[in-house]
Amino acid sequence: MIAAKMPLPSMSVSASRAGAAASAPADEQLAVVVDDDPSVREALSSLLRSIGLKVELFASAAEFMAARIADVPRCLVLDIRLPGMSGLDFQRQIAATERNMPVIFMTGFGDIPMTVRAMKAGAVDFLTKPFRDQELLDAVLAGIGQDRDRRRADGVTDGLKALYDTLSGREQEVMTLVCSGLMNKQVAGEIGLSEVTVKIYRGQVMRKMNARSLADLVRMAEALGLETGRRG
Numbered sequence: 001m002i003a004a005k006m007p008l009p010s011m012s013v014s015a016s017r018a019g020a021a022a023s024a025p026a027d028e029q030l031a032v033v034v035d036d037d038p039s040v041r042e043a044l045s046s047l048l049r050s051i052g053l054k055v056e057l058f059a060s061a062a063e064f065m066a067a068r069i070a071d072v073p074r075c076l077v078l079d080i081r082l083p084g085m086s087g088l089d090f091q092r093q094i095a096a097t098e099r100n101m102p103v104i105f106m107t108g109f110g111d112i113p114m115t116v117r118a119m120k121a122g123a124v125d126f127l128t129k130p131f132r133d134q135e136l137l138d139a140v141l142a143g144i145g146q147d148r149d150r151r152r153a154d155g156v157t158d159g160l161k162a163l164y165d166t167l168s169g170r171e172q173e174v175m176t177l178v179c180s181g182l183m184n185k186q187v188a189g190e191i192g193l194s195e196v197t198v199k200i201y202r203g204q205v206m207r208k209m210n211a212r213s214l215a216d217l218v219r220m221a222e223a224l225g226l227e228t229g230r231r232g
Helices: 015-022 038-049 061-066 087-095 112-120 133-164 169-179 184-191 195-208 214-224
Strands: 030-034 054-058 074-079 103-107 125-128
Touching (some): 054 061, 074 087, 103 112, 103 133, 112 125, 169 184, 169 214, 184 195
Parallel strands (some): 030 054, 074 103
């Protein structure tokens, strides 16, 4: 079955949406389009570039995987039917690599099971051709926003990991126990140290982690995924 061809976009972009996209440097926002139809690729490229996005175009999943993709906030616009590999299979493949990014699916004949599979696998949106320009633009900018938020969160976590790695093994142990809700005396009994020594370790942990309060330290422990469940 041949997929429906999408008509050329009308370029009807709202001023507010275009202005929001243009406020960030184009080289910091990337839309990646994978579609085997050259006319669709060029139409989407024109539309996405019209709001200041950088665009990379590919005709197949293999072409995409062989290319260097800029490591910036980005979103993948993907045809559900691709030569050699389905869009859903491709979505699963890239999800396990460093190329992972938010995905928007396009199709000329989508059905409910296909849509559900895509959304459960983390797709941002599932657009049926022909769709309105603004539908695609809204989905792409939402996807780029998701990727930017993820990168920001990853950056914060990486910074916390770097601080956590400066702690000694004993300091890491004290941090975990303190963030589990144990008092200094309880921590001392748990690891066989004096309460005074635990207080010293706790102070060192607070200083090295740049924590202003115990609440700060607990939030850091949660971000780092430390086992901080309340002990019985």
